[in-house]
Structure formats: structure tokens, C-alpha cells
Amino acid sequence: MLIPCPWCGPRDEAEFHYGGQAHVAYPADPAALSDAEWARYLFFRDNPKGPFAERWSHAAGCRRWFNVVRDTATNEIHAVYRAGGQRPVSP
Amino acid sequence: MTGERPSPPARFEPVSDGDLRIAEVPFRTQVNLRLDPGGPAAGDIGRALGVPLPAEPGTYGSADVDVLWLGPDEWLVVGEPGRERELETRLRDAAGTGHVAVTDVSAQRTTLLVAGPKARDLLAHGCALDLHPRVFGPGRCAQTMLARAQVLLVARDGDEFMVLVRPSFAGYLVAWLLDAAAEYVSGQPG
Amino acid sequence: MTRQPFRRDGHRGETLRFRFDGRDYEGYRGDTLAAALLANGVRAVATSVRLGRPRGVFAAWTEEPNALVQIEHPFPEPMLQATTVELYDGLVARGLPGKGRLSGEADPARHDGVYAHCDVLVVGAGPAGLSAALSAAGSGARVVLADDRPVPGGSLPDTAETVDGLPGAEWAAAALAELDGHPEVRVLARTGVLGYYDDNYLVAVERRGERASSRERLWRIRARRVVLATGAHERSVAFAGNDRPGVMLASAARAYVNRYGVLPGRRAVVFTANDSAYAAARDLAAAGVEVAAVVDVRRGGGRSWDGSEVLAGHLVTGVDGPDGVSSVTVSPDPGGGPAGGREIEADLLLVSGGWNPVVHLFGQAGGRLRYDERLGALLPAATRQAVEVAGAARGLSTLGRCLADGAAAGARAAEAAGFRAGRRPAARAEDVAAAPAEHVWLVPAADYRGHFVDLQRDVTVADVMRATGAGLRSVEHVKRYTTAGTAHDQGKTSGLLTSGVVAHLLGVDVAELGTTTFRAPYVPVSFATLAGRDRGALHDPVRVTPLHGWHVARGALFENIGQWKRPRYYPRAGEDMPTAVLRECAAVRRGAGAMDVSTLGKIDLQGPDAAELLDRLYTGMMSTLPVGAIRYGVMCRPDGTVFDDGTVTRLAQDRFLATTTTGNAAAVLDWMEEWLQTEWPSLRVYCTSVTEQWATVALAGPGSRAVLAGLAPGLAVDGASFPFMTWRDARVADIEARVCRISFSGELAYEINVSAWDGLALWEAVQGSGAVTPYGTETMHVLRAEKGYPIVGQDTDGTVTPADLGLGWALSGKKADYVGKRSHARPGDLRPDRKHLVGLLPDDPDRLLPEGAHLVATARLPEPPVPALGHVTSSYRSAALGRTFALALVSGGRERVGERLYVPVGAEQVPVTVTRHVLYDPEGARRDG
């Protein structure tokens, strides 16, 4: 798989580290969360067959984290956008 | 210490064949630079270096130093051996009070020269990047993998590449390069 | 006079000698082993894997299911297809009796790999592939043409058809010469593409031979566009005795007479459902093979045929001759079985059940296939990848159309890659109209145990019936139940036949069944080729510090920590490891020792928010650390478990140096960047790895102060001037250094950091002081364990929290949050039965517990399941304690101090007493010397 780093361009997947689901923000005030809410943040992630917004880091290159919308069934990459960016509307 | 340095990190008999040269270029000055390219310090530092910080990923600029793009807020300033102090000071002075990280990393990588008409073929044994001159010609650099080592690969004029590698990996990488080079050095089966 | 009785008259060549199954033969250069065996009349080549039936050559190239051989020389290689092994002088081989066997010795041959990039990759150098490459090359695009055969042309040398008025093989050679003239074109002969992965990444194996710099080369090709011109394989029909030696694909027989000048038999029967076998019959007849009859499934027969009798509307219902065909029984369709048939004497039976376009790579690429009723074949349909399929691979059956199709596909591919293809005219050939084919999968019979669908796996129609009878409806399930299509040949000749038989048995259309999934490798590949040069010393990088040469020279034995080689201990003459380690431990506790700790990860943090970042990532408070001071720190994951530990040194108000464990250096830097970039981008701090910028020497023991004072006369080393957990800049051995007063042994100790370039000079100066014993990781482990200091990754796993390790003091209560803090308040983290790090003292002070051993409460093991209380994480002999000891994670361990527990070792229950985890100098009196 080629992953298009927003900075370096397409590179072999072996240069990247996977960071799991994107847009799972660290809670602003963890102490204010119930045990169940905190467990949800820690342990619960989506696992769709199809487009999935996920985080990647160009570990062997520019060391930037960024987001990718990848189809988990086909590895097709629908969108690449910077960390902190909004997930683009699906095509 | 200002006295003699130890032997170079990679330590090997250089290859010098018509089509291929491999040698170590040790002890070059390297200063890591991190700052916001849109901030006020970027211009001042570019002027102090005599070359603007390259904004295009995977490129480098040259004055009396090379300034290599490592990331959108990170560059490596590379100069002749022995200039650590001078460059660090020059960069810090130019940075002023701005949020700029200047770090001497001269010993963090050593440099291997791989040059000659067969250099690209040799590197292609372990580098997944497209090294065709149209794609990765002089002026381009990339952090990537060469065999199983992370490297900073720099393309220069005349089929010359600089391979910057952590010294701890240098022994491995040199062994790998020399092994791969066997077929390109005259007298070996092709 | 040739000694090859089945060689075609007039066919000559350079004679090569070879040995097969212990007998000597001759063949010609250019033969495959299969061709040479046929030329010598060898019919039975191998024995089938399950039923032990004799098998002969069935095909002429990679689709061969039967003729598996083992090469004995120059190196034993099992499971090769005789149809693809190029004959060479001195070849020694034998037919495989079922399975092959790997050599017990390492293969001394070199294998390597290389990356390649191109605008257009053409797979296959047959008529379509050559045409595609020629039109793409004309555009100036970078073209790679990969073909698995030794000579270009695909089937042209098999069929002897003409192109542009030239014999096909000559046209192919001229095309290749033209391609060689393009500077941006690379032609890879003998290079089979075996895998097609995401984003047009294809992997191919080039067979380079024994005289090349590597025997085989793995090509990893990234192509902007791909043209698959992979041709088609003929398929068989399931009938009784269709596995006998002498039963052969019609196209293969044609290849043997035309390409190799070999007669696969003397008297042939042709069994076909289409016209292509007539061309084979014609070529065989021209070569001197008597064609006894053409048995055509179609009631109307085929195109005009002036040869022997055509039995239209007939089927082959039986084959006689266990070691080779001696007669063929034919019956009108629907036949009654062998009894009602007519027997025709023959030693060769050509079969053509139709053609399967080679869609394997297209399927691997994620392309969808559709069943074409008219062609009776699976054709490429939709795909996401940038690929074109050309020629016979997409169902075209005539040469002229394949040539034109390839040329168009090559031009389209080049244009899609951004090049302007020239108007190079496509090559031409005369096409002959053919009668429509029929699709017959099996010949009806009462007993299907001799109707083979997969010759390599010995799967018969009876086996498939058992699968469908058991209720299996999907071809994927039938494949797994019967193993059909799972052999080295990947079901090239059997895949669709199996589907056709299943469809027949279930009474459904083949189109409804779909196909099995195509997976790499398309052709077999050896592990040696996949490994390439990543073996021996190059298998995995060995990382060494600047002091490594010294360690080696002093006879150190090394421990692997990740990719690093670290000295484990430095044995003196006659010492084993326990003796050496006891000596090194005693030297540090009584005098002074030095250790190379350069491998520790080091991260330079700069910026006004550096302290804030460290406060968030470490469990302790770092922002209150004064400049000049050092603090121990633990990092947790959000789930509260220990991720890493190390020290944080404040170099300036807005500059820190954090150290990490050796194995986690890269992970911790990535961790910091991850939080900074994804969660806290507003924090103004930059992290830079300086792990290898610095060489670090640990100097430990009550004598270390005097050693340091001697090396650094300008440095005030007394306890008041240079207190514990502070650092000083100094010149040590006249080298610019940063000296940190920290200890991982409980003794008075320093870590001296210098430029990596000066590391060896510093180390030699320290050793030259005469009072210092070099020590390795084993001694370090013992010393820290005596003090109860855990090692992340040895005394921890992914479940252990700082509190479990007795590091509750390192958790800040003042900070509102740090990564992991919320988890430390979860009920599970507060349970009293959590496993705590404790010490263990075996009753027998000489007894060394095995690390990893379990702990139980009772002197006699109860019936399983045995409740385990925990396990031993570290175990050593201690010079300071004069006995053995261990660290362990034990459920509720801190409440068990003084308790007797047992460690089952083999049949024995070893009694131990639980102690606090700090066994040596619990008051910490020794750290000030």
C-alpha cells in the first residue's frame, strides 16, 4: 500500500506507524468522567468494513501525524488531511 | 575536546571503481533546527544561513552550508567538520527570543558517500523510493529506509548521493552496501 | 543418429547430458526437462501425492500439475515443475514420489532483491504483451516488460503462427531488439510476476542462474500503469483415466512439436470441445504423429479437417494403460460407459476442454471477474487499480486481435501515465474463423473415482460429489474440503474445472458459483528468494555504541537489547558468567565500576512549554524541577500501565533532556510527537532525538567520587557541592562533559556524557584510572534488582501500574491530570489483590529460581486448575546479600511479606519467603558514598 503523506507524498506503507481511529480526542477533564465514560474513551473504537478515518505517522520520514480515510475492505484511500483537521465529507 | 577524534564511526576500506565509489565522510557539522516556517524567525535564520529555509518537502538549499528539509517545521543544517559552535551560535543569534530549537546533532549521524553511474542501481537494492534522475535528482533529499536502516538520502550533482545514517547502524549499513556492491565492481559476475 | 527416439526429424541442437531417476539421457539446449524427458520416451515422471498413481507430463509451462521433480545438483531443490526447469549440462533430477523434501543444509547460493519503478509495466511478452510494450515504449515512458520464459513470444514458438509475414518467434525476437534500443525500457526475461498488491505494487522473481551474481532476484516493482498480457491456459475435461501418462493438453503437445521438436507420442487421439485442438492435431500430423481420431464433443464437429476421422458428438469414456496410454475408449454422447464404447489404439490423448484466460494477477489486484457464458471462462471485469488486461488474458482467441489489442492497451497505458504514444502501426496476423466452442466439464459415468479435476491434489469428481453431498454449496468450501486448487499450480488447470463440476452436480450455472480467491504467489517461490540478502549478518541490523570495539577487544560477551549489542559481562580467564557477575557486582559495591550506557534514549526538549509537556506525560511533577537538577520519571499509557521510565534533566528554564530505556528510545520520541501534534498542538515545545549525539559512561560505587575527582580536577565533587540528582558541566579527562549524579545501583554514582566522538577517549580515560572495573548489563541488572528498581519490559508487562511496582511516590497528587492518572482511580487499579512487585528469598540460599516461574500458595500442588499467585520476573545471585534472590509480581504481594510461598519447578515445589522488593540498603545510605 502507498500512503500519501501530506508532506512527503506517496510512500511505502512500511515507512508509517498506525495510530488507530482518528477524532478520538483526549477528554478535556478526565477526572470529571465516570468510570464507564473513561472506559469508553480507553477501550471502545469503531471497526467498520468500509471507509474509516484513522491516524498514521510518517515514522521513517518526516515524523508527522496525519489523518487518512481508508476503506478497510479495499485499502483505497479516500482522503488525507492534517492532524486536527475536519474529516472531509465522504465522496 | 579539541584534540584528535577517534576513527570514523563506519570504519571501512572505501570502494573506488570506475562505476561506483563508496566512502565515509565523517565528522560533518550537523545542527537540527525546528521552528514555525511562517513565524518571524524563519526569515532571519534564512538570511543568517545565506539561503532561505526550503519550504518544499524533500528539497534542500545550499550556501556555505546545506539546509535540508526534514519536516514542515524541521531542517538539518550541514556544514564542514568543526563548525558546531559557530553554526549553533549563528542560528541562536538569528533566532533571538523566538521559539526556535537549535540542537547540535553532529555526532548523531555519519555520512556515507555513494557515487558513480551505478550508484542508483546500488541504492535500488534497498531503497523503495524512485531514484530516477527525473524524480530524485540533484537538490532532492528524503528521509526513508535503506535496507533496514533509517537514512537521510541526499542527491547531489554527478550521480552523487550522501547517505546520512545513525552511527550505531553504520556498521550494518556499510556491510550491506559493500555486499550489494560486489556485482557492480569490476571483475565480479553481473 | 540421435539417441533421442521421440525427437522430431531434423531438430538439432547443442547436446546436453542429464540424469533422471538414476538414468543418463541427452537433450538439447533450449529444452525444458519435460521436453527432454519426452524426447527420450520417458512417460511416467512422478507419482501422485495421495493415490500414488504414475503421472506424466501434462502441460508445457507453469500450469503443469503433474511432472514435479527434485533437482539434486547443484543444490537440492524440491517441488520444481519439469516443464519450467531449463535443461543444462550435468543436471541431475528425479521424479517426486508425492511430496518433496527440503535440504537439511543451508543453500549457499546468493539471492537478492531490487526495487524498480516504471510508468508502464507489461506482464507477459506474448503477442499482446510485446505489442503493448512496443507502443508504450514509443511514447518515451519508462517501461518494464517482465516475462517468465527464457525467450520472448509467449505462445508464438508453440503455435508457429506468422506475424507481419515473419515466423512468430522471429517477429518476437525483432520486437525485443527494438525494445532493447529504448533507453527507458527494461526487459526482464525469465522473470515471473507472482504477486500483485495494492497501488500497483508487483513482485516478480528473475531466474538468473548459477553464474550470475545471484541465482534469483526478487523484483519489487511500482508501476503507474500495468498491462496484464498473461495469456490463457488450456483446461482439461473430467473423464475416466484422465490422469494417465500420455494424456496431455492439446496446446502442450503442439508446443512440444513446434517449440522443442519433440513428439509426445506416436499415435494420438484428440478430445476437444473447440477448434484450437484441430490446429494442434494438424501440427502433430505434420511432425509425423499419426492422428487416429478427433473426438469432438460438438455434434457439428469443428472446422474443416482433412486428417483422420472426426467423431462429432462423441466423448472419451475411458483410457487404458496404467503407466501410459495404450488405448482410448470413445462413445457417442450421452455414452453408456466403457462397455458400450469403441476402443482406439493410441499412446497419446490430447485434451482441450476450453481456455481459461490467466486472470490470477488481475484477481490478486482486487479485480472482479465475470463468467462469460459464450467463452466458458472467467473474464476480467471491474478493478480499482490502474491496470489494463490485453489479449488472450481477456478472452481474445485469435492472434491478430491479440496483437491489435496489446498495441492499443500499451498506448492507453502510456497516455494514462502522461505520455503521448506514437502512431506505431500494430503488428498483423491472419485470423481464421472458428466454429463456436462448447463447454463440457465432465463425461458422465457410473463411477467417478477416476475422473480427476485436480491432478496435483489427486481430487476426483467423486471427491467433489462427497463435498456437495455433505451440503457444501460454495466453491470456496469445496476447495477447502477437497483441497482442489491448493497445490503449487494454484489450480491453473483445475480451478474452473472444479467450479464447472460443482455447478454440474448442483444443477446451477457456473456464473452463479463465482470463483475462489486468487492469492500470491502465482508461481512457487523459494523462501531463500524472499529472504534475499537479509540473512546471516545482514538478517537484522546490529547496533553498536562508539565503545563497541573496546568491549570486543576486552572479550565482553554481549546481550541483545532490541537491535543493540550491549556488553553483558567481561569474563576474566577461567570465569563463567555467575563468577564474573559476582566479581563485577562486588567491585561496584566495594570500589568503582564503569558501564557503557550510551544506548539509553535521549530526547532534547526546547521551548517555553517544555515543562508543561513533561508534566502531562510523566506521572511526577517536572515543572518544579530547578535548573541544574534531575528527577526520576515514569510515563504511563492512558490506561494507567507503565510505558517507560527514565530521568528528566533541566538544562535551562525552557530546555530539558529526557532519557528513556534502551528499547523504547524511538517509541518515547514518537509518543511525545504524537501528543504534541495530535492533542496539544498549542504547546510550544520541540523534541529532538540526541540518543547518538552523546556517549554516556556510568561510574558507580563508593570509589567513584575519587575516580571522578582525579579525571575532573576542576569539578567540586564533594557531596555538598555536587548533591544527588544534580548535574554539572565539567571537563573530564580534558573532554567537555555533562556529569549527572544519578544512580541505578543504589551506590554513589555518576553518568558522564560526552560527544559520541569522544566517547572512546572518555571510556579509556576512566579505565586508565586503574581503579575501575568494567561491568555489563547482567551486573547492572543484579545491582538494580537488589535495590528493587524495576526494569520496564522485564518486571512489567502491559498490565502493571506504577503503584504495582511500589512507585506510588512517583505519582503526583498535585497535578490535575497526567496521562494515565484517571485510570489509577478506576476500581480495577485499586483492588487489593493486584500483583505487586516483591522480593523472594528461596529457603535454600543457593537456589536460583527460573525467571517466568509461577508462584502458588501450597506445598503440594492441588488438582488443576491451580490458582497461580504471580510469577518470577527477575532472579539472580547476589554478592552483597551472599545468596540468591528474586523479584516477582505477586497478587496482594505487599500484604504477604513474610509469607511462605512455593515455586513449582519441574516436579519440585521450591519454598520461598516473600520480602519487600528493596533488599539491599533500604535506607539508601550508600548513595552518598
Ligand SMILES: [Zn+2]
Ligand atoms: Zn512525510
